[in-house]
């Protein structure tokens with residue numbers, strides 16, 4: 001029986017106290033890592049702001065050609081110049097993304113299910129670490145399903161990725177997946193993000209939730225927030241703003257960029273929030289200025 005009955009609930013997160021200083025490296029929890037890891041993390045997280053904007057276009061690996069991603073070769077050239085990092089599969093990147101962009105890659109390295117199934121929680125690491133090296137990946141992304149059917153296998157696969165990534169100094173980005181039946185509670189994200197960090201990932205991708213400051217404070221590596229399903233631009237900018245205010249080190253947005261009627265303008269507004277300290281209101285005004 002799990003030790004979850006009578007366990008004292010965590011509540012003292014000291015959200016206002018900055019994460020420990022150990023060295024002058026700008027990525028949380030990474031001060032003691034090898035030079036190669038730091039180099040790759042510095043390609044993802046801007047050394048001036050400590051933040052990142054990833055463009056996620058990996059949806060096809062389980063959804064096929066979803067709206068906005070019908071033609072990656074046409075979409076990515078419109079957006080790459082505004083973002084810090086590109087997140088996609090090796091097939092999409094090799095076929096449709098020019099290496100001349102010289103952008104860091106967060107390589108989607110797990111898969112195993114498709115939208116034809118009810119249970120999407122069974123994924124493995126399917127990309128060899130040598131192929132990630134060949135692609136000059138700056139991170140490998142592995143989906144982990146805490147609390148779902150696929151928990152054990154995805155935890156094992158995540159740890160395998162951390163082992164292999166450590167061998168070659170490639171950071172692992174643990175992606176917190178939310179199972180179909182699960183609620184997006186603060187308690188869940190506290191648990192899942194901290195578990196992934198304790199497994200040794202260098203970056204955690206997660207969703208925004210209530211009391212996000214607590215989640216960020218309790219996670220000793222940077223949190224990057226996913227955008228999720230398409231919502232109005234104003235709301236997506238508020239999501240980005242609240243995430244950054246709450247302690248996120250960036251966003252990894254997909255549908256709220258490429259499913260917007262104005263993807264270039266939207267990504268530029270997100271840049272203002274993440275790197276330039278704009279509020280959501282200021283960023284939305286900027287967005288409207290760009291589209292009018």
Ligand code: 5RP
Pocket residue numbers: 056057058059087143175177226227228229252253254255256
């Ligand atoms: C799914 C992912 C996707 O990259 C991510 O969720 C897509 O971004 P968005 O939700 O903003 O469309 O990691 O596991």
